[in-house]
Amino acid sequence: MTTVKQRMLTGNKAMAEAIAIEMERNPNVFVLGEDVGKYGGIFGSTQGLIDRFGEQRVMDTPISETAFIGAAIGAAAEGMRPIVELMFVDFFGVCMDQIYNHMAKIPYMSGGNVKLPMVLMTAVGGGYSDAAQHSQTLYATFAHLPGMKVAAPSTPYDLKGMMASAIRDDNPVVFMFHKALQGLGWMDQLDAAVGEVPEGEYTVPLGKAKVVREGKDVTIVGLQMTVHYVLEAAAKLKEDGIDAEVIDLRSLVPLDRETIIESVKKTHRLVVVDEDYLSYGMTAEVSASVAEKALYDLEAPIRRIAVPDVPIPYNKKLEQFVLPNAGRIYDEVIQLMNE
Amino acid sequence: MTIPVEQAKWMYVTMVKIRYFEDEMEKAYGEGKSPVFNIGSGPVPGEMHLATGQEPAAVGICAHLTAEDTVTSPHRPHHHAIAKNVNLDKMAAEIFGKVTGLGKGKGGHMHLFDPAVKFSCGGIVGAGIPHAVGAALAAKMKKKDWVAVSFIGEGAANQGAFHESLNMAGLWKLPLIIVVENNDYGISVPKSASTAIESNDKRAAAYSNVAGAYVKDNDPAEMYRVSEEAVRRARNGEGPTIIEIETYRYLGHFQGDPELYREKDEVPALREKDPIVKWKTTLRNEFSVSEQEIEEMEKRAKRDVENAYRFARESEEPSLESALEDVFI
Missing domain, CATH: 3.40.50.970 (Thiamin diphosphate (ThDP)-binding fold, Pyr/PP domains)
Known part of the structure; x- marks a missing residue:
């Protein structure tokens, strides 16, 4: 053994x-x-x-x-x-x-x-x-x-x-x-x-997203820090009977569009969460990719959560207000599920 | 320090080859651009920065280099590339945008890369200096006596990259040589209106382990001698050198430059002092090279250039799909 x-x-x-x-x-x-x-x-x-x-x-x-x-x-x-x-x-x-x-x-x-x-x-x-x-x-x-x-x-x-x-x-x-x-x-x-973390050498491929939580009701895409917020929100959603699939993008380039689209075809709903600025960002790219390849699989409009196109403020409360968090993700998903 | 006759002859044939290449390029670039000059027309579209008149800077130092030494060059790169023994056919083909070119037609005249002889260039002023620092660092880490030469114009000495690089290369005593080709103009602005130091070699005083040398009047022999010492210092681990050479830009900053910023008689006066004409005299008088041998050298240079242009013109265009290749390897 x-x-x-x-x-x-x-x-x-x-x-x-x-x-x-x-x-x-x-x-x-x-x-x-x-x-x-x-x-x-x-x-x-x-x-x-x-x-x-x-x-x-x-x-x-x-x-x-x-x-x-x-x-x-x-x-x-x-x-x-x-x-x-x-x-x-x-x-x-x-x-x-x-x-x-x-x-x-x-x-x-x-x-x-x-x-x-x-x-x-x-x-x-x-x-x-x-x-x-x-x-x-x-x-x-x-x-x-x-x-x-x-x-x-x-x-x-x-x-x-x-x-x-x-x-x-x-x-x-x-x-x-x-x-x-x-x-x-x-x-x-x-x-x-x-x-x-295992000892010794191993590799994780670049350009490959990971489904970190399987679910059937909604796909939530996160990256880096926001993946953890998404997982927190998903745990709370579970208590409400909502089964979220969570994707950790892991790489922006190459972007693993297939994993996202495959998931959306299963869940029919998409929320994208990013700690970067909203406009012209990752949430836009992911949303556009889904709109191009899986628009008719969506049962509701895509929702995006990101920094609302302002520089990051110093004040702690202001900063928390503009950054994504589990509570906001939870709220958005609840609203989305009711559409 | 005397110049071996073989080196003197190499410098001549290379300067002549550069001159033929640039003269031919001036003509090729002009094709399809008259009577109305449209920068995007003709077999060679885009910007064109020719080095006619600036040959001594390139040959004076490249005479001391091997294929293992690195050269980085700016937006006016043809003389450096030819002196570094870049494949002439592939270089011409690249400038014509052909699939047989150094970059399969994706780089063009300002972006020539020939890893076989460690040559690269780029269109951002001063940006090649850090690359030479990295090549020099790699040589040191690999315990090789390779040197890295970065050619820049005098305007680039006012870029942050110049000073950041010299500080770091001086600190680490890297085998770096910066050759400042002072043709007196940053596009239209004379050096006197842009630069708060008489000559850029004096900036060596600002950094430990950095030496400076000045070459006046576009002199190939002096460039050769000064470079010999700079290369020796670099190979010996004694640190970087800045060489500034006073050189002459016979043409505009780029082809199509109306040159309203200089007097009409300036260029004819510069051409009177042509370094290739003078070097031919030097070969005859000081190196006792026969007229016949000089003629043969000239013919050889001309033939190499003609072959390169023929190769370039006869080569195929790249396939459209190839635009999508080589982003990642």
């Missing part, structure tokens, strides 16, 4: 473990970014790596995002496999040229002759009063621009498995991790930030 050893890890420890395993497997994998060395990453994603691999492979950089993300591109073109951290996704404004004009386009402009096997990992999300310049998710901003795979896992298991896939992928991958799911001691302690 074999016993499977189960461990509980925080999101950030799961990510760091994936990076460590890949650095062991492949000497071309290295990490660079602000405070990724002794600090271990502001959100803990590189903790312990410098002690194991040294400062030649875990490199603290100057506060020069254009230079160090550009350097990751240049190194990737030389066959290295850099993992570069953009501390907060909100900082993309100082370096977006490198990200979308170069990282995302060089493989295409070269006719596939230049590969850029690199990971741009970055922290997203709010909920802790960090205000408008440190709380965004910006999922759609990156997902809109062709040439980058975009991953946004919601559990420690997926953070580890999808990070391994991202590092092994020959394309640029934007790996978004949610601050609240990292298990940081200096934020609210969420159960969702800790989970079972």
Whole structure:
């Protein structure tokens, strides 16, 4: 009889473990970014790596995002496999040229002759009063621009498995991790930030959504933090006799439209929940995809819950008012079921 | 430091090849664009930035490079590409948008990539410098003595990427060389109206481990000598160098530029000092290369260019479906 050893890890420890395993497997994998060395990453994603691999492979950089993300591109073109951290996704404004004009386009402009096997990992999300310049998710901003795979896992298991896939992928991958799911001691302690993570190597594919709760009455699509809100709402809906199917998108690019459409064909109702801005965002893309492929399977209009096109406010109550939560999802589903 | 005769001859034949290439491109680009200039017309549509007159910067340093060394280049890339030994047929085909091109027709004149000789270029001012930093970092991590050269225009030295890159490359003593081609104009704005330093090599003083050197009057020999030292420093792990070369842009910023910002007699005066004409004299007088050999070199360069243009023109257009390929590999 074999016993499977189960461990509980925080999101950030799961990510760091994936990076460590890949650095062991492949000497071309290295990490660079602000405070990724002794600090271990502001959100803990590189903790312990410098002690194991040294400062030649875990490199603290100057506060020069254009230079160090550009350097990751240049190194990737030389066959290295850099993992570069953009501390907060909100900082993309100082370096977006490198990200979308170069990282995302060089493989295409070269006719596939230049590969850029690199990971741009970055922290997203709010909920802790960090205000408008440190709380965004910006999922759609990156997902809109062709040439980058975009991953946004919601559990420690997926953070580890999808990070391994991202590092092994020959394309640029934007790996978004949610601050609240990292298990940081200096934020609210969420159960969702800790989970079972197997030791050793495994991968979780990019571009594949997961049905995290099967149901027959309504499909609720979430991403990263909102998946946990959706699951909370689904548990409460169950008490009312409503059986929700919950989909964790896990990746924005490639987007697993098939899993969504298959589910909608079963449940005939759709609610999409996003921590990004409402207009032109993920909720719009998912809704449009369902309208194109499964409009006549719907028994009621699609409902969307997202940040209502305002910057993230500082005041705690204001911030909670604009972010999605389980209560709002529950209310929307109740209304939808009564239509 | 003396220049070996083989290098002097290589510099000549390469400068001539660049000049033929750009002259032919000037003509090809003009096809279908008269009497009314429409940027989207003709066999070579889009913007066209030619490097006629700027040959010495490219050959003076590329004479010291191998296929293992990296070159990044900006929106005016043909002279660098040719000096870095990019496949001329595929390069011409790419500029004609053909399926046989370096990027299967998806890149065009500003976006040429030839990984076989580690050449790349791009249309965003200053953006190639960090890529060269990354190539230099990769060389250091792989414990190779490869260097990375980033060509930029003098306008790009006012970009943040220039300073961020020099700070980081100086800090890490990376084998990076930035060649600033000072043709005196950022499109229409003269350097004197955009830049608060006399020459950009002096900016080396702002960063540890960074050296600076200035080459005046578009001089291939001086460019060769200064580059030799910069490449030696880089291969030896002594750190980056900024080389600024005073060079001459005979044509507009792009083809179709009315050039109302400079006097009519400026370019003829620059052409009087043509570096290729002068280098031919140098070859004869200082390197004792025979007239016959010079003629053979010129013929060879011309034949290579003619073959490349023929290849480009005769190549097929890409299939429409191919537009949907190569986003991901």
